[in-house]
Amino acid sequence: MPINPVDESSLRATKPRNYYLVPLIFITSLFFFWGLVHNIDPTLIAHLKKTFTLNNFESSLVDFSVFIAYFIMAIPAGLLMKKWGYKSGIVFGLLLFAVGAFLFIPAANTHQYFYFLAALFVVASGLAFLETAANPYVTVLGPPETSSFRLNLAQSFNGIAAAVAPIIGKYTILNNTHISTEEIGQMDTQAKAKFIQEASDSVKYPFMILGFIILVVAVLFIFLKLPEIGKDKTETRTRSFYEILRIKHTRWAIIAQFFYVGAQICFSSFFLVYAEKAAGLNHQVASNYLAVYGALFMIGRVVGTIFMKFIEAPKLLTIYSIVAIILTLVAIFGHNAYTIYCLLGIGFFISIMFPTIFALGVKNLGEDTKTASSLIVMSVVGGAIIPLALGYIADLTNNIQYGYSVPLICLLVVAFFGYRGHKPSLK
The missing domain is CATH 1.20.1250.20 (MFS general substrate transporter like domains)
Structure with a gap:
């Protein structure tokens, strides 16, 4: 064509x-x-x-x-x-x-x-x-x-x-x-x-x-x-993959996206296991909460989109990351049914992360946006790797809650990207 x-x-x-x-x-x-x-x-x-x-x-x-x-x-x-x-x-x-x-x-x-x-x-x-x-x-x-x-x-x-x-x-x-x-x-x-x-x-x-x-x-x-x-x-030419990786805000977007996707898969894939072990819910009841989790994720996207009319995207990403970190800490060290509400809240606050990281990572790249985009999409492989670490720690400690220290670390990386790593640099 x-x-x-x-x-x-x-x-x-x-x-x-x-x-x-x-x-x-x-x-x-x-x-x-x-x-x-x-x-x-x-x-x-x-x-x-x-x-x-x-x-x-x-x-x-x-x-x-x-x-x-x-x-x-x-x-x-x-x-x-x-x-x-x-x-x-x-x-x-x-x-x-x-x-x-x-x-x-x-x-x-x-x-x-x-x-x-x-x-x-x-x-x-x-x-x-x-x-x-x-x-x-x-x-x-x-x-x-x-x-x-x-x-x-x-x-x-x-x-x-x-x-x-x-x-x-x-x-x-x-x-x-x-x-x-x-x-x-x-x-x-x-x-x-x-x-x-x-x-x-x-x-x-x-x-x-x-x-x-x-x-x-x-x-x-x-x-x-x-x-x-x-x-x-x-522009006289486009950058190579290596040159794209040397651009600071794009490089940090690739890293942040790797950890974000890993964290998202951890929260969703282990939701039922967590609900049973930490909150004492059977799978039938926990499935209802998982549906609510998906709904809150959707609502979070819509609300976050509205907020971006009034709050700069990096600042909103940082705020959401900090709130998600706090909720994850409660999910790790808390007890009983209220911990499941923390997971529901996490679904809301992580909802804007993928598109926001993506948009900030390709900002001001012009034709190089296509190359940078492919590298950021590659980083979703974190969804295949990071959950393995959660499972390993959970098995090692015999405590699914301690396994959630893995997505906690991931969210810290995202928070850093929102605070500093996103700042454009074409060098």
């Missing part, structure tokens, strides 16, 4: 503000779609664990497949956009997304867990392209001073997906919930094969429908006119 880069500053100067409205609406829709996939993962993990009688490590490979895809595909995504532009990255990401969704069909038909992981890896590879393109693109669709506001607004739709995905998963994927793991183990070969077939089909059809929807969205983007933000006329 033809790409006609234009000077970013001249584009903003000559085009009316509503020139960005339609592109912004379409780009924002992407945040909902990848949020849908990420937030249906917990349902998928529980379902596949039961279907294939997996242990905890084996079921955790679902999350690993997602985050390792981001790590592997982020740089290729950045290189593709550097050569062909944001629109190409978005369309290619959508096509990969759709292919991965359709791969759930043979995965279900073969009844092999590995094929489900492979399909999920392809889906996540598409998401890596989408996030590498959409996150920075939102920041340049308008005045630079409101880039964090726009990104938080778009990420609010990711929060909406966090509330919707569990409901979709409950009524489409989760079936045979009345059958226990023990009962599955006692089934004869024919009965177990029938159970696995039904359970696999319950995953196949939702992803097949999602694949068709994503294909339609890809076609719409092919014909949609998107302003391509190109090189500034004063």
Whole structure:
């Protein structure tokens, strides 16, 4: 597809503000779609664990497949956009997304867990392209001073997906919930094969429908006119990955994003375990609190977006980080049911961190935004690594609360980024 880069500053100067409205609406829709996939993962993990009688490590490979895809595909995504532009990255990401969704069909038909992981890896590879393109693109669709506001607004739709995905998963994927793991183990070969077939089909059809929807969205983007933000006329060349890493605020954004994503996965993935051990709640009751956690995360995105109209993004990020740190300390050393309310509060206050760190990390980079974006997206691999540390400490101390010292350290890194590490430097 033809790409006609234009000077970013001249584009903003000559085009009316509503020139960005339609592109912004379409780009924002992407945040909902990848949020849908990420937030249906917990349902998928529980379902596949039961279907294939997996242990905890084996079921955790679902999350690993997602985050390792981001790590592997982020740089290729950045290189593709550097050569062909944001629109190409978005369309290619959508096509990969759709292919991965359709791969759930043979995965279900073969009844092999590995094929489900492979399909999920392809889906996540598409998401890596989408996030590498959409996150920075939102920041340049308008005045630079409101880039964090726009990104938080778009990420609010990711929060909406966090509330919707569990409901979709409950009524489409989760079936045979009345059958226990023990009962599955006692089934004869024919009965177990029938159970696995039904359970696999319950995953196949939702992803097949999602694949068709994503294909339609890809076609719409092919014909949609998107302003391509190109090189500034004063620039002679773009920076290499190594040179991008030498830019202080971008380097700190990569570090902060690594630790933030790790902390977010810790809080959500271990929520039920924490609720049972620290607050004495059974899984049925704790699941209700987990739904509230997701809702507060969504509300936090919306409220944070509003606050950014009045408070500078770095200052708000610092304030939210400090409050989250205090709540985490109570969650570590507190007792009884009130500790669970601390986790709910944490969900609210960490909600703005990803988009804010991202927007501050690519600020003032011009054409180098694409390269920096891919590096920041790569840093989400923290979601695959840091939770392992929480689990290790929790097992070592036989106390899940002490394990939360890991996300506490992560939040300290984010607070530093908001206080000092974000300050722009192009040297």
